[in-house]
Amino acid sequence: MKNQREVKAGSYLRTVQQYADHVLRHGKDIYGSASTPLFVDGFHVDTYEPVSWRSGGERWILSNLANQQNLFRTLTGLSKLTGETRYKQAAAEAVKYGLECLRYGKLIYWGGHLSFDLSSKQPVYASDKGPQHELKCHYPFYELMFELDAQETARYIEGLWDSHVRDWSNLEFSRHGKPREREDDDRVWDRSYAGGEVFFTGEGLTFINAGSDLIYAAAQYYRSTGEEAALHWAKRLARRYVETRHSETGMGGYQFSISVLPGVRGDRAIDQFAVQLKDHRVMEATLSVARQIHTITGEVALCRLTLAEVLDSKGAEFGQWAVEDLLAYGKHAYDADTASFHPMLTDGTRLTGLVMEKSGYYGKQGDTLKAVKSDLLQLWAYLKGYRLSSEERLWGWARSMAAGSGLGDIGERPGAQPSLHPGECNDPIGVFALLELYAAAKHQAYLDAACAVGDAIIERRFRKSVFLAEADLAYVKLDAVEPLALLHLAAELTDRCGDIPVYCGGKAFFGAAYDGHGHEIDSSFIYSQKL
Template sequence: MSTTLAGELVESVRRHADTVFEHGRDRYGDDRTPLLADAVDAGTLDAVPYDARDVDDGRRLSNFAVQQEFLRTLVGLARSTGATEYRDEAAALTSWVLEELSDSAGLLYWGGHAAYDLDADELVINKDAHELKFEYPFYEFLWEVDAERTRRFVEAFWSAHVVDWGRLDFNRHGEWDGAVGNPWDDEYEGGDVFFWGEGLTFVNTGSDLYYAAGLLSSFANEAAPLTWAERLARRYVETRQEPGLSGYQFSQHPSYCNGPAIRGDRAQYQFAPYIHGDHLVYEGTLFRPRPIVQRQQLALGDRLGPRGESFTRWALEELRAWYEVAYRSDANEFEPMLTDGHSLEGFVCRRNGYFGPKGRVVGPIDAGPEFFWTYARASRLTDDPVCWRAARDIGRGLGLGEVGRPDSKPDLSASDRTDPPDYALLYGLLELHRATDRGEYLEAAQTLGTDLLEGRFRESTGAFVDDRNRARLDDPVPLSLLHLAAAIREESAADLPTPVGAPRTPEGGI
């Protein structure tokens, strides 16, 4: 049965890719490009408006950042089947984007606020700024296709976003067509965190910056990009207070707190007047866990080997702190709090502001499948017992049954799940299988994979669809099923692209 299932999974992904290429390829407007639409209606088989990055929700867009998991799927499909045409299609698309959809500095027109309109044959730029947040593009393949343009992009990415190299103040928005010298020649001074700066040093862009520089260092075998990647990642570590929780940002910015008349740190405005005691209350001291950050830190540390030890250690420390300080196993949730451990659960917003309207009550943070996947990856890569306990507890809370211990047999019962099947649960089980080689994890993963196949794949159109009957290029499910098929066939997961998944925000919290 397993061998048959593996074949069905690979065939479904192959059909999905064929459907996307047949019906999602640019055939609109006057020009013809190699671009693909971000979404195809599985009924009409026409491209449909789908705006995943705040560009323009009324246009049929092609946003290369949205398509990175599909790019990984194509490369994985070529490796799984030996059909090199899928890799060739991915290379042709990548090469065209790197050559044609970049500014004078080498920044790509993609991600937040920038995409290509297939009907109008023009770029659409909202907010006139480059932005990547939780994207972690498929740099390995971009480098393979065009190393020089990939290098130019990473250097332009840093140059456009960093506004003060001495303390690494940066903004999530970067200017187009800026000057790019050698960004790694600047001087770094460091200094205290929570300084007032020009940028908003959110970790959603910060982690994309240090991930890009770390991989460039690996590809080019150069030390300087890695030095800067470590400096930037360390800034978030420097926000930690005694419990070991990091902040979502490491600076303060005079932002709109409640309309343009009131400017300042938005958390200080909305929370600080109503929190008694000696607590630092800034945006950078709110506990806002995003497991994709630590998961990609672990991936970067694994890629770099001994040179990436800092990334692995920082991710592990953070994940331990989340579990030991904030996790509640009885409800499978994290307590909302300041990073000093002061609880914010039940806090009622008395002012309208960035973190919610007046009257909003701060609730707990659900420990969903993304957390399970991240803790499972940490368990495999570090053998850390705390992360294993976290994976066990979160897995139980998500209805997987008893994950067990590394040295004991699990008692998994995927049928106890009450929520729909989730690709992140599947990846988590595959991580545990790789860590232990126990068949129970693979059996549970097969149950999940079968549910995903039956629930998401449409035989009539040969595509994986969402709840609006769209085949979307940011869908992480096809790649997850390729990884499951490889595990069933006892093929190395290292032969497939490392998945990133979707940038999902946990429910609850701040």
Template sequence: MKIMVAGLKKGVGLIILLSLGLLCTGKAADFDLQKGKNQNGNLADTSKYLKAVHTFADNVLKSGRDIYGKVHSPLFVDGIHINTGEPVRWENGQQPWIISNFGSQQNLMHVLVGLSEITGDEKYRDAAAEAVRYMYDFQTDSAGLLYWGGHQFVDLENMENQFKGRPHELKNNYPFYEFMWEVDSVSTRNMLRAMWNAHILDWSVLDLNRHGEYDLQLNKLWKHEFEQPQPFFEGEGLTFINAGTDMIQAAMALYALGKDEEAKTWGVRLYHQYVRARHPDTGLGVYQYSQPKRTEIPPKTGPLEEELTFSRYGDRAKNQFADKYGDIALEGNVLWGSRMHTLYGKSPVMMLHLAEQLKGSEAGEKLLNWTLSGLKAYVKYAYSPEQNHFKPMWTNGVDLTGQVMPRTGYYGKKGTPFKPVKPTGEMMLALAKAVNLSEGSPELWEVMRSMFKAEKLGELGEDLKTDPELNYQTQISDPGMLVAVLEIHKATKNEKYLCLAEKIGNNILKDKFHEGYFIASEKHKYVRFDIPDPLALLMLEEARSGLDGRVPPYLTGYGSTDGEPGKDGRPSDEEIYDKTF
């Protein structure tokens, strides 16, 4: 099989690939499937990808477990200093806290379980299971809700939750509920039910809040009455889709793992609220389906900063933009900024995953069709193939390119240009999954084709059946992009995509594997154990070896911890991992 470098003549391309050692024949030049398997049918360390992940996991088990304070638990620190091995600490002006946020370790749990699945060595799964059990035994409230997520973590120095009184919050964390259920089904069921109990403020209209209160008495949950509200009703909550997607995942987990039909009904109902709030003419949006109830009146003129951006003043986009743009100016109708990475990246990846799990059911068809229609609308109205970006706009399709913000507020200073959004690896993964599950949607495929060209990944051709001409000299090392390519390989069965995935995997090893750990770059000081790169490489190994279904997939889950806002803004552990030498 001759595999071409895009843009080169056939003979020249083949010669270059041979000379560079880049010619791939599907299962890869450095990998022999039969020799790589042990007597149990699992894989030994026969490839550089598996070896790297194995090394990473061994180092995490050696240097990432709790050895601090009087109690040495089976929990993991969130990360360490690459040179000293010291754990990541939260500076609080007194005794720094050693961060262990189980909500920010879910990719790591996928890696540990996946590595055991592929190698047959159960020590990795066992370590993950011990952490799950400890969290359930010692780090839940009275209702079974875990202390984890955006505003909670355990300090391993004294095993206390140092943000007592702060709310429960999951936003695009996408926990590994299947494994948690395997470890302790009773506690997982209780936790998932407690999560819905804490975050739904008014069941009759599904008024969801991203923040959930701890230690609430369990109410009647799924037995509540529901009255379909109008989109963008005024509510007490903030119905952000980054929190809503985690809630939908939780409900679907109760159905998939515990056969809870009522949970499934409410999970589908929740996603439907976002769909119903999409613009009726374009099908675009939405990031939220309600607006916060205004209890204080903001000033009619002047900048809207600090406390004036708080929810008690009502919808922040309305306050900042309504004078110029009218009724369309609502937070839910905003289509610019990093929120698009969730609305058309992280969230659809999860929704398509759930649809795939529910394939053949009415619920699965609804989730699939709603997600596909949303993605199709976005690429139709917002994507510019010439610039390979998504134009900033409102959900009514009004293009904001070239315009500036008329007033200072939550979204930026007066005079700030509305900026386009460049596709991320996660957004490309959403499109790739959509192409796969739609069996090659022409409009989505054409956008993927354009993005591949723009990213210099090669020419996909007219449809899934076309033999592509791919660029095996790409320097891309994005794990989301790697998994997107694997998704196309899954859809096409064309080995050329596997070869391209291997090249991206090689780049990840070159750019991000240092001192036995995966890290943002060799210039960064701190290793984040939840980095998705080792999971992407495990998925690559799975595809190369034909061990389909062994590795729990990368679903764009991500966790971080925020502190209380102060005069210098809101502190976050993100600041720690951004530090460089």
């Protein structure tokens, strides 16, 4: 049996190694007046032309370190499993270059609206957003950053909090930030916190997708430095979302403040639904449509559950709060019969089928709010929540989600007569979900199913030495999750799980105005283009 496992693991490693060699051959910076250790964000699958962005008549060759974190995890993990140091070395050189040369004050030119142009060797930013720093569920590979330069990584995280937090007394923050230069002896973590009621009015947009990155960064700061104050701030910010929970349903909101931007707009939910839903307390902090519920029960849940696991007892509250959110949204927003989540008010009112009487942020007049099927990321979150809490209701909802996604029956309880048939599934998140099942109950059927998905990834997505969700896609994004999933499979098969960098469902994007098109997101605008 052991030999068969090693053979299977070897096939996964060879595929990832072939991909990594291809990326090192065609994805490094050879542009402009001088090369750097940086990578392009992506390239054409046939010509290897780098992904570019057109703005103000210029053509940028994008290198966005925040959008390459899974590539760095893959290269680092590959070196660990193969013993070949050149892969991690390539990642380390790129990260060190970023920490030394791509600084925006204490911040870094990376994320949702900032990047680096390899042709001009200059930082660039979205013309329609300005030079705004933004992370939304990116969850960078801080472990490698601290290993390479602990001082500069700590300086970045301090700058991240300092630039985004507008009011430390109540933790009002904005998803956008610019550097704030302060005296070196003015310690970020020594600010005063008062707390107070949530749903206060402010200019910040306290979205949980951006808040989770602040929480993750401060918690990783503590993990690497032992600075207790950073962990206290991470927990204070996480608790702000807990404080938005409805007293009866336990459902929390997507933000904890009421956003009012002078001369721009007020709260978007109030503006669009205050009259239509006048019998309810309606604001952005109490109304969650399907995509926002996905963030709460998917990426953010995985982020907090991961912190609970890596921080052990010091992170217990993160895990508790994540499980409580999964339970509340499972009870009130999830429909097990259709494996779908309904748009909700946190008071428990389902908004599915609501026809909008006024156009606004949530849709146009006449549009209808709809339920959306759960996906594999939410399945993974519910399974991880179950494994860390043993809460049986989470297992029940996960069983429904697995069936709804086509994976089959995970069993009435862990290991109890599962009947899995991954079928056409070749989604790398399916690997993580099934490995989570295997971690919860060491039943061979769960590992076999994970390997079946891994095999399908190689058979259906590995083309031209890169990973493509569809055969005719023109560009490959180097921040692929597929090779990282295969590494986790190989590590499980060889009892080396601790050797692979942690991945908690983060996603990467660059959003900016593109000449002739308006605001676009690279993941859909570029990486969906066909040959």
